Amino acid sequence: MAEDIYGKIRALIAEGAYLGGDVLPESELAVRLGVSRTPIREAMRRLQAEGVIRREAYRRAVVVDLDPNEVIHIFTARAALEPIAVGMAMERMTQAFLDNLARLHGEMDEVVHSSEPDRRRYRDLNARFHRVIWAQGDSAVFAELVNLVARKPVVSPTFNNWTREELIRSNRQHGEVLDAFGVRDAEWAKAAMASHLLASRANYRRIGLNRSTRGADVDWTYEPETAT
Incomplete structure (x- = not known):
């Protein structure tokens, strides 16, 4: 499931549902994708490692702007x-x-x-x-x-x-x-x-x-x- 959720979040970003500078709330993604927050967190960690998102104050995830x-x-x-x-x-x-x-x-x-x-x-x-x-x-x-x-x-x-x-x-x-x-x-x-x-x-x-x-x-x- 984690791989599937990762792919779906990545696709949402690629399609422009979330743009550079946008916050990615775990609760919103969980409701949108119909899953618990556990696979969401796993996917977010992977996206952060890839440089697609970054963590800011209060651990909120934000989509990274292109250089x-x-x-x-x-x-x-x-x-x-x-x-x-x-x-x-x-x-x-x-x-x-x-x-x-x-x-x-x-x-x-x-x-x-x-x-x-x-x-x-x-x-x-x-x-x-x-x-x-x-x-x-x-x-x-x-x-x-x-x-x-x-x-x-x-x-x-x-x-x-x-x-x-x-x-x-x-x-x-x-x-x-x-x-x-x-x-x-x-x-x-x-x-x-x-x-x-x-x-x-x-x-x-x-x-x-x-x-x-x-x-x-x-x-x-x-x-x-x-x-x-």
Whole structure:
């Protein structure tokens, strides 16, 4: 049973049910998986040994954020692969596809312009925006390849340490990709997607620089900005 519970918790993290910085309450997991807390504790010890979770004050378990330097490599690879996915999607574009992208872009715009942006929601909508494009290319193999690069096997990059300005710029770039699709300009769409991903890479460079400057023991949980 312990192996099965370990696999299920690992899958929940990989699927984004729990993100970097999220607490993993043993009681909540026990109810969710329909087991006692004993196999949960065994699985958590294994995940901690693998570096997937860490223990904080009062022994609470927290999902570990990816090292910003590792995320940089992920975005470098995505900037090479996703423009190809954009070209494939352009060849099979439909009005339903455009409407779906427009809806996701609009929802993300609401998030980034709210008084306290919900970074979890933005992360989920952002992932859906990109996946819609991968899927439109109608190649399950290529979509899975991009997905494997975009998502580390266990923990995915989050937006926890992005500034509001970076979130707004990110969604503005989504809008440019959408505009390029709207006029069926494949070269523009590819360039816009590459630019978007390289800008995201630059954000993680900033995060990594701040981390090295302030020290590796800094708590990287996002603190909401103060309204000015």
